[in-house]
Amino acid sequence: MDTARLISLDREHLIHPVSSWRGHEAAGATILESGKGAWLTDSEGRRLLDGFAGLWCVNTGYGCDSVIEAGRRQLEKLPYATGYFGFSCEPAIELAARLTRHAPGTLNRIYFSLGGSDAVDGTLRFIRYYQNARGMPQKRHVIGLEKGYHGSSFAGSGLTALPVFHRDADVPLPWQHHLPSPDPYRHPAGPDGEAIIHASVRALHDMVASLGGPDQVAAFYCELVQGSGGVIVPPDGWARAMQAACRELDILFVVDEVITGFGRTGPLFACAHEGLEPDMMTVAKGLTAGYAPMGGVFLSDAVYETIRDNTPPGVAIGHGQTYSAHPVSAAIGLAVLDLYEGGLLDNGVAAGRHLAARLAGLGNHPLVGATRAKGMLAGIELVTDKAAKAKPDPKLGIAGKLGRYGYEQGILYRAFADDVIGLAPPLCCSTDEIDILCDGIVAVLDRVMRDPQVADAMRG
Numbered sequence: 201m202d203t204a205r206l207i208s209l210d211r212e213h214l215i216h217p218v219s220s221w222r223g224h225e226a227a228g229a230t231i232l233e234s235g236k237g238a239w240l241t242d243s244e245g246r247r248l249l250d251g252f253a254g255l256w257c258v259n260t261g262y263g264c265d266s267v268i269e270a271g272r273r274q275l276e277k278l279p280y281a282t283g284y285f286g287f288s289c290e291p292a293i294e295l296a297a298r299l300t301r302h303a304p305g306t307l308n309r310i311y312f313s314l315g316g317s318d319a320v321d322g323t324l325r326f327i328r329y330y331q332n333a334r335g336m337p338q339k340r341h342v343i344g345l346e347k348g349y350h351g352s353s354f355a356g357s358g359l360t361a362l363p364v365f366h367r368d369a370d371v372p373l374p375w376q377h378h379l380p381s382p383d384p385y386r387h388p389a390g391p392d393g394e395a396i397i398h399a400s401v402r403a404l405h406d407m408v409a410s411l412g413g414p415d416q417v418a419a420f421y422c423e424l425v426q427g428s429g430g431v432i433v434p435p436d437g438w439a440r441a442m443q444a445a446c447r448e449l450d451i452l453f454v455v456d457e458v459i460t461g462f463g464r465t466g467p468l469f470a471c472a473h474e475g476l477e478p479d480m481m482t483v484a485k486g487l488t489a490g491y492a493p494m495g496g497v498f499l500s501d502a503v504y505e506t507i508r509d510n511t512p513p514g515v516a517i518g519h520g521q522t523y524s525a526h527p528v529s530a531a532i533g534l535a536v537l538d539l540y541e542g543g544l545l546d547n548g549v550a551a552g553r554h555l556a557a558r559l560a561g562l563g564n565h566p567l568v569g570a571t572r573a574k575g576m577l578a579g580i581e582l583v584t585d586k587a588a589k590a591k592p593d594p595k596l597g598i599a600g601k602l603g604r605y606g607y608e609q610g611i612l613y614r615a616f617a618d619d620v621i622g623l624a625p626p627l628c629c630s631t632d633e634i635d636i637l638c639d640g641i642v643a644v645l646d647r648v649m650r651d652p653q654v655a656d657a658m659r660g
């Protein structure tokens with residue numbers, strides 16, 4: 201089918217995730233056709249360096265023969281196996297066993313979901329099962345972070361704290377609350393790490409007290425780098441301090457590693473940076489590197505055993521999906537894990553070091569207020585006045601310009617809400633490819649700055 205026909209049918213029939221329906225219809229889709237390594241080709245034959253790994257997920261890069269072959273073999277052998285009523289299948293069992301060996305603390309069991317949103321939704325359900333099993337049904341409130349993203353299921357979208365997910369959606373739910381983001385660039389306590397940690401721990405204690413005390417609060421959720429909120433890297437030691445505060449308050453510490461998992465920040469799981477031992481952990485994305493849908497919820501021994509031991513024999517835990525632990529996704533997950541274990545993480549660490557060095561150089565650009573990076577996860581925050589840290593006026597339409605100019609430059613990244621460029625290149629990138637990406641970003645920023653309206657705004 202030719203591109204014009206595809207765009208027209210897309211406009212008429214396909215609803216896109218998190219998009220302006222009117223804007224999408226007006227602009228029309230870019231049709232992606234094929235991929236190899238870190239590169240995509242669209243339906244017009246334009247090659248694009250994918251600096252966002254699809255949607256922070258294609259950590260291995262595109263076209264990995266071993267992953268494709270693993271999926272093909274499993275499709276031939278057994279395309280589907282239910283996990284209901286006593287059945288199981290080898291790839292899911294092997295993947296669960298290998299993942300839990302890598303997972304932090306006592307996260308010795310995993311429930312496989314279809315992606316990140318239903319993994320988060322699963323945690324919210326498991327939390328209720330757990331607190332009810334402990335005989336503490338009044339422990340119901342759940343606390344997340346401003347600028348947090350935890351998917352777009354009904355309950356998860358309320359735990360998320362980004363305006364676009366709340367507008368007209370009747371969330372957050374009454375038991376969902378948010379603390380200030382530990383954002384070193386914009387935290388009221390200033391950029392000092394210790395001050396932010398102190399303020400965050402204080403804010404958690406204060407919020408728990410305002411909700412009626414620890415007896416009323418079930419869990420605290422965080423990403424270890426806030427992804428969709430603008431790639432916010434909390435100060436070192438922040439997550440450890442929050443975990444300690446949760447233990448002190450007897451509330452569950454839940455870590456969402458949907459983005460940060462699978463080498464995105466260096467180690468297989470970002471929990472390793474600070475030796476965290478969460479009570480629950482969610483994963484998705486890099487688990488299958490985007491080659492098939494799959495996510496997962498890890499449960500600690502204490503959580504799992506409390507639910508198991510307090511449910512009468514023969515009574516089912518009513519949480520499940522037809523495609524949980526899907527054998528093709530699991531076989532793909534195993535092949536992807538082989539790649540991580542076989543040197544891909546090391547390549548990501550080396551490429552991430554180069555990325556961080558290049559971003560540090562970008563800090564001098566007149567449009568750049570801050571840069572931050574952890575492994576192959578990075579953000580560039582744009583301002584129109586550095587001293588005042590002034591966010592670009594939405595009327596300037598910077599996000600749209602960034603998208604268009606990047607495409608014309610042959611690079612892909614994510615433009616968040618007009619003021620942050622998000623980067624998450626595949627871990628297979630060479631340093632040359634990181635250079636192409638960063639040189640392209642400089643060219644895009646220069647072009648944005650030459651825009652008369654933007655230039656005016658920068659002059660104040």
Ligand code: PMP
Nearest residue numbers: 315316317349350351456458459
């Ligand atoms: N949690 C986090 C931290 C995420 O970044 C995302 C997706 N970007 C999700 C949950 C939801 O995952 P999915 O889009 O696979 O449902």
